[in-house]
Amino acid sequence: MKTPRQILRTAVVFAFAILLASCGGESPEKMVASAKAYLAKNELRSAAIQLRNALQAAPENAEARFLYGTTLLEAGDPVSAEKELRRALEHGYSPDIVYPLLARALLEQGAPDKVIGELANRPLGSPDAQAELLGLVGDAYLRTRKLEEARAAFKAAASAKSDSPKAQLGQAWIKVMDGDLKAARRIT
Secondary structure (H helix, E strand, C coil): CCCHHHHHHHHHHHHHHHHHHHHCCCCHHHHHHHHHHHHHCCCHHHHHHHHHHHHHHCCCCHHHHHHHHHHHHHCCCHHHHHHHHHHHHHCCCCHHHHHHHHHHHHHHCCCHHHHHHHHCCCCCCCHHHHHHHHHHHHHHHHHCCCHHHHHHHHHHHHHHCCCCHHHHHHHHHHHHHHCCHHHHHHHC
């Protein structure tokens, strides 16, 4: 025969288990929303936890994949960021948003040849995205000491969006490398 204390303990444990089961946890959408709130406060670690949880519940969630990749990139893990950004693309996230960040992740890994090989000729729909991507391609060319290709990439970035900071800065670097400091100052 059980004592009243054992019965009470069993009842409390049982009630707690029912309470947990009825809550059922947050939906992936709520976890993504929570992660966005953490990102707005620059709390990368908390955002990453929420996004990982969302992806465990819904692995095909392209937005969660993208946000997780972005968070990893901002946290200094470009290798994992690349993986997540590629998966975001596989699940249908916008190439205009993903490809510039993918290029950045590859550059941060020290892989400018991958940027050039995979992304140099990739057309994007948005002039802003195209300018950003081409500016990063120009950076990749600079890192591989291919100045003419870098010049062309930065020029194409400026053609896509004339006030692109990435294009202007790249063109200024080219002028510095050409020894034309006056032109570089004028651009900057």
